[in-house]
Amino acid sequence: MSRTVYVNGNFVDEADARISVFDRAFLFADAVYEVSAVIGGAMIDNDAHLARLRRSLDALGMHMPCEESRIAAIQNELIRRNALDEGAVYLQVSRGAADRDFKYPKNATPTLVSFTQARRIVDDPVAERGIDVVVVPDLRWKRRDIKTVGLLAACMAKQQALDAGADDAWMVENGMVTEGTSNNAHIVTGEGGIVTRQLGNEILHGVTRAAILELSHREGIDVQERAFSVEEAKAAREAFITSATTFVCPVVRIDSQPVGDGRPGPVTRRLRQLYIEMARAEAARSKSDAVAR
Numbered sequence: 001m002s003r004t005v006y007v008n009g010n011f012v013d014e015a016d017a018r019i020s021v022f023d024r025a026f027l028f029a030d031a032v033y034e035v036s037a038v039i040g041g042a043m044i045d046n047d048a049h050l051a052r053l054r055r056s057l058d059a060l061g062m063h064m065p066c067e068e069s070r071i072a073a074i075q076n077e078l079i080r081r082n083a084l085d086e087g088a089v090y091l092q093v094s095r096g097a098a099d100r101d102f103k104y105p106k107n108a109t110p111t112l113v114s115f116t117q118a119r120r121i122v123d124d125p126v127a128e129r130g131i132d133v134v135v136v137p138d139l140r141w142k143r144r145d146i147k148t149v150g151l152l153a154a155c156m157a158k159q160q161a162l163d164a165g166a167d168d169a170w171m172v173e174n175g176m177v178t179e180g181t182s183n184n185a186h187i188v189t190g191e192g193g194i195v196t197r198q199l200g201n202e203i204l205h206g207v208t209r210a211a212i213l214e215l216s217h218r219e220g221i222d223v224q225e226r227a228f229s230v231e232e233a234k235a236a237r238e239a240f241i242t243s244a245t246t247f248v249c250p251v252v253r254i255d256s257q258p259v260g261d262g263r264p265g266p267v268t269r270r271l272r273q274l275y276i277e278m279a280r281a282e283a284a285r286s287k288s289d290a291v292a293r
């Protein structure tokens with residue numbers, strides 16, 4: 001079924017959406033993006049996604065193309081027009097179109113694009129069985145905290161994982177895990193605490209990661225924010241990933257080696273459950289707010 005997408009002020013059929021060949025997203029990956037989960041027709045933690053969008057734009061000397069509330073209205077209108085119940089809303093801002101030149105153009109108008117993708121998130125069978133990851137070198141640039149559309153190294157790592165019969169890759173730099181190709185990486189120690197890499201330029205500051213750390217604190221689960229090695233991950237009791245499109249998903253094998261007993265573990269399952277409850281509560285609140293308006 002054809003979707004309605006948003007391009008620069010217009011809601012159009014995806015077949016009719018047009019972007020200039022001179023758009024800097026196309027020529028230089030000079031664009032940033034966000035992916036927000038949708039559950040029960042409502043976005044989850046979208047304010048945090050829009051705050052990170054602003055941070056990414058700031059880092060590249062770009063401005064928000066419009067007020068956050070206007071962006072959220074566009075996202076919600078896309079959800080409505082596409083009757084999206086569960087999945088994601090993708091949002092991208094590029095510096096705009098200008099004749100090809102490395103320097104930032106002075107007067108380009110930012111390009112704002114958004115579209116929806118339907119997918120199962122809550123009752124995802126992959127989260128039930130857990131995923132296999134392989135370890136690959138991190139070939140990305142040094143500002144991974146900026147959520148740019150320059151994702152080719154991540155695509156290469158993902159494809160390498162699939163070619164090896166796994167589901168995803170954990171990227172490694174100087175022997176330490178940075179993150180998954182499109183998710184943050186976490187392990188559970190023998191004592192039942194969580195270890196996850198500290199924030200910095202080496203990883204994306206995940207919105208789901210932040211929510212899970214908050215939930216862990218509330219649950220009395222110990223959290224250490226520090227780098228961990230591949231060896232430590234392989235010897236961990238549990239491992240999992242977080243992202244807007246997977247929530248909390250168990251990692252049951254690393255380089256074909258079972259993590260713990262090779263099945264999703266209790267800490268991971270508990271955090272996934274808690275996060276789903278939180279997301280459902282937020283969706284219910286958004287729905288009742290929308291009815292009240």
Ligand code: PDD
Nearest residue numbers: 035182183184204206207208209243244
């Ligand atoms: N990816 N690390 C990387 C490299 C990511 O691309 C993502 C998200 C995350 C998790 O961030 P968050 O919890 O805010 O979704 C971590 C999105 C889902 C994507 O590119 O499709």
